[in-house]
Every structure is written in structure tokens, then in C-alpha cells.
Amino acid sequence: MVRHVGIIACSAEGAAECYRTLCAQAEPLLGAHGNPPVSLHMQPLAEYVRHLEAGRADLVGELMLDSAKRLQACGADVLICPDNTIHQGLPHVADRMPLPFLHIAEVVAQEAARRGFRRLALTGTVWLTESDVYPQALGKQGIETVLPTKAERTEIGRIIMDELVRGKLETPAEVYFQKVIGRMAREDWCDAVVLGCTEIPLLMNDGNSPLPTLDSTRLLALAALRHAVEG
DSSP states (O other): OOOOEEEEESSHHHHHHHHHHHHHTOHHHHOTTOOOOEEEEEOOHHHHHHHHHTTOHHHHHHHHHHHHHHHHHTTOSEEEOOOSGGGGGGGGTGGGOSSOEEOHHHHHHHHHHHTTOOEEEEESOHHHHTSSHHHHHHHTTTOEEEOOOHHHHHHHHHHHHHTGGGTOOOHHHHHHHHHHHHHHHHHSOOSEEEEOSTTGGGTOOTTTOSSOEEEHHHHHHHHHHHHHHHO
């Protein structure tokens, strides 16, 4: 029996991209027009932002937990959250999660190790890049995390929150990401870049990035699909 995937959503653009990817990649496993059962629950993004700005990762976790319980009530068998930033709330509620949970940074770390990457540039919101979400997951695989400069983190965070989460995909933003990733390839000796915000893959990919990309959205969706089909 194909398992029911529950998506703990945070931003509309990121959650939609994860959902689309999960369904679009299902046909090779489930046949024409096949996809696993999927339910999605989304708290107001403003509530997450309010807790993040206050430094209350514990309350971020409580919002995630509330969504998890609602998804369990819908019949979900496994949970994913396609938002990297709010994973910093997970440790506060992990022992109360009602269902198995696939951690986005651990999925990315496993893929990075499989591909032999050893030093990764991390892009994402300021809240994410200044948290231990990725250093902890990558460190377990013996992979080093390298951050953009403070000024770069601030501008990337602005692009994400002012543009990408609103579905605005502008050329200046693409150029800026290319500049930062290219600098980290040259100066920091990074061998790949983590697209560590669910919306960044809407703008950046292997075709326009100076470094190979690890698309956290796509990797999580594929991991959820494998779990749904194979267990």
C-alpha cells in the first residue's frame, strides 16, 4: 500500500514546488497519472516570521507540531516540511511528533555524501544560515558548511523574503546569487552549493549556477516519494 504523505507547509511557493515535484516524479514508480496520497497543512507564514524574529524556535516548533497533528488526523503516514528555516524548531518538538518525519537537511546531507562533496556553500535565509540545522546534519557526514559573508547573507535573505516567497523571480536576483556562489567557489573552495531555501530552486539550478546544486526541495520530495512507495 502506498503511504500517505503529509506536508507541513510554511510558504506557498515552496510548498507548492515540493508538492508538484512529488507528484510529477511519481509516474515512473506508480504508473500513468499515479501519485501517493498527499495532504498539506499551512499555518500563516506571518506567525512563523513573528516567532523567528523573536528568536523563539520553540514556538516555531509548536506551529509545526500543530500542523503535524492535523495531518495525522487526515490520515498521513509520514511527514515532511519543505521549509529549511523552520527546521530549527524541530528539536523542541521532535519527541512529540506523531508520525515519522523526514528531515530536509539530513536528506540533503545524504545526497551530498553520495556524490562525494566535502565542502558546501549554504544559501538560505539569515535565520537558516545562522542556525545549526545544516552544520549539524552535514557534520554527521563529515562535510564542511561554508557560509556567505554577513552582507551576502543579509541580501540573500531579503531576496527570499521580499521576492521569492511572493513568486517574484527577477534577473537581478539571479545575477546576485550567481555572483555569491561564484565567489564562494573561487575564494572558499566550495565544491557544491545547497539551495537551502525551498524557493531558491525556482530561481537557481545546475543550468545557471557556478557550482553544482543540491536542491533541497526536490531531494526532500523524492525522499518522501521513495518512503511512500518503498517504506
